[in-house]
Amino acid sequence: MDRAAGMSVRLKLTLSYACFLVLAGVLLLASVWLFLLRDVPDVLAKPPPGGVLERSVLVRNFLPAAGSVLFFLLLFGLLGGWILAGRMLAPLTRITDAARMAANGSLSHRIRLEGTEDEFRELADAFDAMLARLEAHVAAQRRFAANASHELRTPLAITQALLEVARNDPAKDPLLVFDRLHAVNARAIDLTEALLVLSRADQRAFTREPVDLSLLVEEAIETLLPIAEKRRVVIIASGHISRVVGSATLLLQMTTNLVHNAIVHSLPERGPVWVNTGIHAETVVLTVENHGEKLSPHLVSTLAEPFQRGTQRLRNDHAGVGLGLAIVKSIAQAHDGSLTITPRPAGGLRVTVALPTPPDPAILAPDQRRGVSPLGPRPR
Numbered sequence: 001m002d003r004a005a006g007m008s009v010r011l012k013l014t015l016s017y018a019c020f021l022v023l024a025g026v027l028l029l030a031s032v033w034l035f036l037l038r039d040v041p042d043v044l045a046k047p048p049p050g051g052v053l054e055r056s057v058l059v060r061n062f063l064p065a066a067g068s069v070l071f072f073l074l075l076f077g078l079l080g081g082w083i084l085a086g087r088m089l090a091p092l093t094r095i096t097d098a099a100r101m102a103a104n105g106s107l108s109h110r111i112r113l114e115g116t117e118d119e120f121r122e123l124a125d126a127f128d129a130m131l132a133r134l135e136a137h138v139a140a141q142r143r144f145a146a147n148a149s150h151e152l153r154t155p156l157a158i159t160q161a162l163l164e165v166a167r168n169d170p171a172k173d174p175l176l177v178f179d180r181l182h183a184v185n186a187r188a189i190d191l192t193e194a195l196l197v198l199s200r201a202d203q204r205a206f207t208r209e210p211v212d213l214s215l216l217v218e219e220a221i222e223t224l225l226p227i228a229e230k231r232r233v234v235i236i237a238s239g240h241i242s243r244v245v246g247s248a249t250l251l252l253q254m255t256t257n258l259v260h261n262a263i264v265h266s267l268p269e270r271g272p273v274w275v276n277t278g279i280h281a282e283t284v285v286l287t288v289e290n291h292g293e294k295l296s297p298h299l300v301s302t303l304a305e306p307f308q309r310g311t312q313r314l315r316n317d318h319a320g321v322g323l324g325l326a327i328v329k330s331i332a333q334a335h336d337g338s339l340t341i342t343p344r345p346a347g348g349l350r351v352t353v354a355l356p357t358p359p360d361p362a363i364l365a366p367d368q369r370r371g372v373s374p375l376g377p378r379p380r
Contacts, residue, residue: 013088017081018074025073029066091120095127107135143305155188194323197253201330206247210358213242213251213286214277220256221275224263232268235259239277242284244355246335254331255286257324258351262290270347283337283354292348300343304329328353 094111101109110131113124159181166177200206221228221235228235244251262273270291277286304325328351329339337355344350 011085013085014078014081017084018077021073021077021081022070025070029069091115091124095120095124098127098131102131102134107131107138140305152188152191155184155191158184191323194327197250198323198327198330201250201327201334204334206250206334208245209248211244211246211248211251213244213255213284213355214239216248216252216255217259217275217277217286219252220259223256224259227260228263228273231263231266233263233266234268234272235263235275236272237275239275240279242277242279242286243358244284244335245358246355250331250334254328254353257328258286258288258353261324262288262349262351265292266290266348267292279357280354282357284357286353286355287350289344289350290348291344291346294347295343295349297343300341300349303341303349304339325351 091113094113098109098111110128111124112128113121115121162177162181162184166172166174217237217239221237225235259273259275262275266273272291274287274289276288277284279285325339325341332339332353332355335355337353340352340354342350342352
């Protein structure tokens with residue numbers, strides 16, 4: 001944006017200091033006149049020995065001296081103000097330089113302003129924290145773009161290879177090629193839809209409305225029941241009416257991802273999958289636990305990153321695209337909530353999503369305000 005040139009802040013502060021100092025001098029000289037010279041008579045009836053004490057004489061001697069003092073105060077104010085303003089604005093200069101470096105793409109630079117806590121130190125620390133978040137966000141976006149490109153390139157490369165094989169080998173069964181192409185295309189569609197959901201959650205481009213998480217758990221379990229039965233996984237759902245404000249579509253996607261992830265990573269012989277909803281203090285909590293392989297805390301800390309998978313499982317019709325928990329985390333954050341992933345000592349995971357309760361009690365259902373309405377438990 002083009003702006004008209006103006007005085008710098010340092011020059012403005014210098015002039016302010018100088019004007020204030022001159023004004024203080026004027027007030028001081030005025031007080032001398034008010035309290036001393038005002039009481040001197042114009043003409044004395046009896047002059048004092050050795051001289052004439054008259055107001056006119058004192059005024060003639062006082063005014064040049066007063067002018068010299070004011071001139072000295074003006075010069076001293078300009079010089080001292082310029083130096084003081086420079087020292088005061090030095091931290092702001094460092095912050096400005098850091099902002100210019102960040103605008104040019106260097107997000108690794110930090111101000112690290114020394115000294116005691118003051119307004120400039122607080123501003124510098126806030127700016128450093130913002131740069132750290134921006135650097136982490138940009139790094140995550142770059143990793144995400146690279147991983148997404150890799151994941152999207154894989155089905156395209158497989159499709160191209162299948163088409164070349166079909167063209168070069170006319171005797172090959174076309175139905176087999178079609179089946180493989182269908183599977184590869186379905187995976188590419190799933191990945192694209194997951195990326196769109198993730199983008200929508202990150203942008204918070206959705207309409208907020210009252211939603212009962214317990215009903216979403218019911219719907220997600222009904223949807224995933226065939227997969228659970230195929231894998232002989234028992235699902236136990238329990239909880240209370242847990243109403244939040246948000247997008248029913250995204251929250252259903254979040255719940256479905258959690259339950260699906262628990263099913264496909266579960267070891268049925270070790271125990272069931274538990275799904276629970278409840279209200280704790282000022283949050284609504286959705287908890288999903290399963291019995292699976294033991295995972296290290298370091299590996300668990302990376303599971304919510306895009307395209308991270310907890311185990312080296314074989315690719316199958318329910319292997320997923322590595323965005324399940326990343327989508328859950330984005331949806332939770334878009335609803336001002338949080339995602340916590342904890343490894344269970346016996347194996348498996350405990351995944352908890354905490355969402356804020358609605359701020360307006362009027363939107364809560366009457367039965368929720370009265371008490372608790374249990375869902376289960378009941379095996380699936």
